[in-house]
Amino acid sequence: MVSLQETTVHSGGGASVDVSTDSFMSEVVEASRQQPVIVDFWAPWCGPCKQLMPILEKLVNETAGKVKLAKVNIDENQAIAAQLRVQSVPTVYVFQDGQPVDGFVGAKPESELRDMVQQLAAHAGGGESVDSYLEQAEAAFAEKDYGAAIGAFQAVLHLEENNEKAVAGLLRCLIGLNDLENAKEMLDNLPDTLASSDAVQDVAKRLEFALKASEQAGELSVLQQAVVSDPENMQKRYDLAIAQFGSGASEDAISTLLEMIRKNRGWNDDAARLQLLEIFAALGATAPEVKEGRKQLSSLLFS
Incomplete structure (x- = not known):
């Protein structure tokens, strides 16, 4: 069962940085006066470290910049590890207001890590509305x-x-x-x-x-060839647009439906326009391809 507060996504980027002894003061201590900083002490030879770090990166990325992750390789930064009495890895500290306020040693279940990170995010920046x-x-x-x-x-x-x-x-x-x-x-x-x-x-x-579109996505190449072979067949174009959307090619789907409207606006009781509006709704009004598609649709309908 998918929990509302455990929906996850793997995404590139995020508020994480590699930290050295020289940058620790600015990247961790000073930075923690503005936002919570999780410090992950790790080593290249440490198996549990390789499991823990991707989870922390993912969870921190999900906070939309509310929490920062600082990663410290203890082999390359022994002085700071010694100063904070890191005796084994992984060791994790949480810094807030320039001070370590929490921490743990060893691996933790993702559910516990999620609770920790989300609590930090919820209270970051004075608690947003x-x-x-x-x-x-x-x-x-x-x-x-x-x-x-x-x-x-x-x-x-x-x-x-x-x-x-x-x-x-x-x-x-x-x-x-x-x-x-x-x-x-x-x-x-x-x-x-x-x-x-x-x-x-x-x-x-x-x-x-x-879901309907995803079922037709597997027929994409067949439908593309069918449209090439019979370009006036509106049903094939219509099916192609749905398959394109289902395969993630939303701009292609919009273009296909716009071309249908251009060729035969009233086909099948305005089916192409209605399907286009469904795609616009699915993508959201702020999506760039929706804004451009609506502009082209208006031009076709009111020209």
Whole structure:
């Protein structure tokens, strides 16, 4: 079962930095006066370190910049390791306001690490409001930075457990990542009060379309050839657009449907335009391809 506050995403980037003895003061001590800093002491030969670090990187990335991760290789930075009495690795410290305030030695389950990181994020920056986190999440989603968006939506749920906008946002992120299986599992396990909300119902329709599109994605090459062979066959073009969307080629799907409208606007009771609107809804109004697609659609309809 997918938990609302355990939705995860693997994403590049994030607030992590390699730290040396020379940079420790600025990157950790001083930086911790602005945001919590998790310091991971590790070594290249340490097996548990290789398991722990990717988890910390992922969890910190999900906080949308609220928490920083500093990584210290003890083989190359023995002085700082000795100063902080690091006797084995992995050793993790949490710095806040210039001081170590928490820590542990050895590996930890991801669930415990998640609780630790999310508690740090929830209290970072003096405790931001639900509206502020939602604004950050939507901005990240618009940039397709789904890791940051998930982190911000989760921060909302720590403040308001049943916030329907945050729940719908998590579902939109999973759809954006094409993680449709987890999205469906999450939706199926929502309490009725959340599942029946307008925000979640809207995303449920998008998920239904995405699942349908994913089923046709495997026929993409066949449909492409069919359209080349019979370019006037509107049904083949229509099926191709759905397959393109299901395979992640949303811009191609939009272009295919726009070309259908250009060729035969009224085909099948305006099916191409209606399908195009469904794709716009699934991608979200702020997506660049949606903005451009709407502009082209208006030009076609009102020219």
